[in-house]
């Protein structure tokens with residue numbers, strides 16, 4: 001690989017040093033992915049998948065056997081009673097919205113235990129726009145994180161009122177310089193909430209979290225969760241879609257929002273996606289492992305170069321996102337442009353910062369992906385606001401992530417940065 005760089009010797013030295021440092025982390029990631037890979041394989045077998053399930057349905061999609069077996073496999077993998085896995089769910093935001101509208105009714109309150117939620121959820125929760133929870137008389141309250149970035153259990157428990165219906169947790173950091181929350185941490189909140197307030201349901205935004213740990217939130221008792229198929233569980237193969245999984249009753253209520261009251265999960269032609277969703281799920285633990293190894297390499301490398309990262313390379317992980325504090329607009333933009341230049345698709349284009357619907361600040365996004373917006377594929381982005389934090393995620397192969405990171409360093413060396421690396 002190093003022969004492709006201008007400063008090949010310096011980059012080889014640097015990369016070897018980093019890989020030595022992260023060797024133990026990488027071994028753990030590989031063990032976890034073996035476990036998850038076998039978990040998925042066994043779910044396919046237990047559900048009795050056979051190749052007749054790959055035949056597409058048409059029209060209403062009544063009795064679509066492929067859809068039924070796909071959803072059974074997802075439920076097994078997620079440790080859930082039921083799952084809804086559909087191409088009709090257009091994004092992660094839509095999956096989360098569908099789940100919340102399924103759970104909440106006018107007069108109810110939604111409490112968010114993990115601080116300000118992901119930018120694209122703001123219009124659903126508090127938006128003045130058409131169709132928000134607020135417009136339906138459902139209130140939202142955000143419980144800020146503690147100064148050290150943890151969930152504030154005491155304030156959360158105090159905040160629960162008789163009309164509080166759902167406590168929501170966001171597993172991943174999203175566009176925020178904070179911790180991601182492990183399944184264990186979310187379980188602690190779930191248990192504390194249920195112990196005192198058994199009427200309250202727990203919901204997890206599981207985007208970017210699938211297969212990073214050995215268990216998913218629903219496997220430890222969370223009532224409902226949702227995620228995107230163009231992130232982790234789609235394995236880079238699912239062309240679109242989202243999923244909702246959890247207790248059967250709540251999955252069914254979400255299904256009545258996704259389709260129509262009275263129709264629920266019984267309808268929906270899958271439009272040929274079943275084999276792709278299944279193949280993607282089969283590969284997902286492997287690909288997630290590659291992406292997580294890439295994130296650990298990126299963190300260790302960027303720390304070595306003097307940037308601050310979150311999480312630190314040696315910290316346990318529960319999601320794919322690697323935040324890097326660049327401290328300058330220029331470095332953030334150069335970084336994203338390097339990621340773009342190393343993509344398999346659209347490598348000839350130069351990304352620039354621009355406004356994006358659903359986001360507060362202009363955003364620069366680098367993604368040369370097979371699936372539009374697919375962020376299990378290597379991508380980098382960041383809102384243009386100090387201290388210029390970039391978010392790196394995905395990578396179908398570790399080699400791709402490593403190459404792209406070293407390409408950035410190569411570019412910077414050519415600009416005269418870090419001369420000590422050339423000594």
Ligand SMILES: *Cc1c(COP(=O)(O)O)cnc(C)c1O
Nearest residue numbers: 091092093118172174207208228
């Ligand atoms: C990606 C993401 C979402 C929204 O998903 P989209 O597919 O972009 O709509 C929500 N929450 C978190 C934490 C995410 O990472």
